[in-house]
Amino acid sequence: xxxxxRRRAQSGDAPATRRFLDLDIDIEAREVAREGVPxxxxxxxxxxxxxxxxxxxxxxxxxxxxxxxxxxAFEADDRTMDSHVKNLRRKLGRPRAGGDYIETVRGVGYxxxxx
Numbered sequence: 001x002x003x004x005x006r007r008r009a010q011s012g013d014a015p016a017t018r019r020f021l022d023l024d025i026d027i028e029a030r031e032v033a034r035e036g037v038p039x040x041x042x043x044x045x046x047x048x049x050x051x052x053x054x055x056x057x058x059x060x061x062x063x064x065x066x067x068x069x070x071x072x073a074f075e076a077d078d079r080t081m082d083s084h085v086k087n088l089r090r091k092l093g094r095p096r097a098g099g100d101y102i103e104t105v106r107g108v109g110y111x112x113x114x115x
Contacts, residue, residue, distance in 0.1 A: 020053040021095045021115060034092075044069060045088045048081075052102060052112040061109035085110055 016028045024033045030046050032039045041049065047069045052060065060068075062081040085102060092101050095115070103111050 018053060020056065020112065021097065021101060023092070023101070025050060025053060032092075039091055041088070041091060044084050045091065048084055048088055049092075049101075049112075052110060056112040057114035059105045059108050059111045065109065 017024060017026045019025075022034055023039075026032070027050060030043075032041055032046065032049065048065065051065060051068050065081055085104075089100065089102055095101060095113070097115060099113055099115055101113055103113055105111060
């Protein structure tokens with residue numbers, strides 16, 4: 001993944017791969033790696049990580065995340081998103097610099113760390 005960090009998407013506008021803390025996220029290949037070691041994620045986990053890391057620090061509610069990942073049919077009161085966040089956190093572990101990749105904003109939703 002490291003070799004394609006600066007590659008651009010076919011549209012020419014969006015980067016095909018983004019760096020987030022110590023993660024390399026290849027949007028086109030739908031792959032995530034830390035220090036060259038792949039991290040296996042489900043489709044929803046990958047979409048969740050990609051959505052949150054588009055704009056680190058921006059808080060998205062469960063309903064907003066669900067709409068972006070599942071479409072408009074997502075039930076905002078459903079705790080499904082909490083389960084996906086929990087599983088994603090478990091798979092990612094903690095960044096080398098400490099803290100968390102995904103932060104909970106109580107009563108609002110989630111955001112990718114700004115560190």
